[in-house]
Amino acid sequence: MSNIAYRVAGISFASALVCGLATSANAQLLTHKDISLAMATTITRATMDACKAQGYAVSVHVLGREGQVVLGVRHDSAGLATFENSMKKAYTARTFARSSGEFADGVKGNPLAGALRLTNIVPAQGALPIKIGNDTIGAIGISGAPGGDKDEACAKAGIDKVAAQLR
DSSP, X not given: OOHHHHHHHHHHXXXXXXXXXXHHHHHOOOOOOOOOHHHHHHHHHHHHHHHHHTTOOOEEXXXXXXXXXXXXXXXXXXXXXXXXHHHHHHHHHHHHTSOHHHHHHHHTTOTTOGGGGSTTOOXXXXXXXXXXXXXXXXXXXXXXXXXXXXXXXXXXXXXXXXXGGXX
16 A cells, blocks of 8 residues: 555544544533532531531531532621621632632732632631532532631531532
8 A cells, every 4th residue: 555545544544533532522411410409508507507506607608519609698697798708718619629728828928829819719717618529519618707717617517417418
């Protein structure tokens, strides 16, 4: 077979392969688990109860896979800024798939960190990602307790309430 014939055969094979991959890639759907409103409500209620038991009036946000708000709640006695802050903490945890406290530690002492200029990112402890294995499906953020560690403890209580469903 001549050199030209090999090239033509190679081009035909490559074209067929690319077309085949493009067709099969377009035909596939992504499947994943998401946080339902019912689950977000359970998480929020458990979180609010845990904080209330400690005497904390807080705001809670549960965000979904894409960072959208699934549920946001502010206790009647919680400070006005807690509602926005709990959402930003949750968004930070969801965006970076780690606690907002870990993110804060990572940028501590670096006011020029580019991530600090992203919308809705806040370097403050009080939010945890919600995961199934290594897949981050959302986050919960709390604001209003006297310290981010206490906010985070309430968030953990909320996630623990649905832990059996996160498998």
